Amino acid sequence: MTQNALGQAIGFPVPNWSARPKPPRAPLQGRFARIEMLDADAHAAQLYAANAADREGRIWTYLPYGPYTEEGVYRDWVAGMAKSEDPLFHAIIDQASGKAVGVASYLRIDAAVGVIEVGHINYAPALQRTAAASEAMYLLMKRVFDELGYRRYEWKCDALNAPSRAAAERLGFTYEGLFRQATIYKGRNRDTAWYAIIDKDWPKIRAVYEAWLSPGNFNEAGKPRQRLSEMMRSARA
Template sequence: MNDRSDPPRHNELGQPVGVPVENWTPRPRPPQSAMEGRFSRVEPLEAARHGDDLFAAFAEDDDGRTWTYMASGPFADREAFDRWLSICQQSEDPFFQAILDLASGQALGVASYMRMVPDMGVIEVGNISLAPRLQKTAAATEAMYLMMRRAFDELGYRRYEWKCDSLNAASRKAAERLGFTFEGIFRQAVVYKGRNRDTAWYAITDQEWPTIRQALESWLDAGNFDGEGHQKQPLSAFMPKPS
């Protein structure tokens, strides 16, 4: 890994150039295997296996608020939902994952690895849709941690991205809580559901990951939860303070 504080390098013409990335090789794509922690399990989405749980869980979102900033949904009926799940399952990029709550054993959300650029070591997490029961839970946070850990520690990616509608305050807050750095707004980047989207970009780099991983693991540790499963300290207490 290269420290971003390294002094600038220069080529033989005296022009500033980036620091070398030694022994770099393209990164593998995420495998089909599951990831499991104390609260959650993340596994490749299967419509037949996860459909009943997901449809029932998302149905608890009475006004469809979960889907406001998503390209798909809300769904008129189970048939429409199953068509969407089938498309998601067959997609290679995005590569959709089901998020299971281990306490109930139920699938309560989805997320995906997407816009994968193995040659450059860049990968994005997106299509994050969490049913009301999964939102703001340790299982949801752990699922995001598991996906980060696979990208950085198992697969060796250099950059992990999070993008969302700039008006999606909840998504932006979640990115910042998880340690992503805000990098700017891409104006008029997307048209979806017949409306404009200015896209907010966030990312974590491999240099930043060890500190963020330690913060997430400290927050997820059993000692940070009381007998009723309530956190003793918020994740922000473990995250590095802005310089």
């Protein structure tokens, strides 16, 4: 515990700290996924077609917008979001098909203290439960910690969104608590579950991703031999 001259408990020193850079618009390249800045001309039609495979509209339930039943309306939304600096939207490209199949953004970017959130995550069925889906999250994390030097990376979701909560833990985030009645969206209450990775967690989490993404962890059919969730659990233990 750190104390000041008055004997009061205070936070530990952060020597030589300086504001971090804002996230760049440069692409990120992985084995299974490529991440590009969202662009209506390049991605809207592909994303709309990929999202249409979700015939019940489940992917929109916990987002404050959508579903979109007309391609032109969705394209307008993409065009608007592509201009935003915060949230900063990215398209996730499946390397195998070369098509955009998901989006994710950096948001609530606080460069002064090195805190950033990942959100607006929307994976079309073609991206869900694939190696590209997990690698995309790793690439965004790697930029935040290794390239930009942030201290904290957040994930927040509706507390009733069980798949999102499970994904956060599988991807290496730690649950930090519940913010009751945090907001209202689509005319209903949202209690928000908070998760985060901090810089001291990152080396161990990065090592798990690197081991999981290594070619030796994938069989001839392209399926991982070890589950990412099990590897994360072992690393934490």
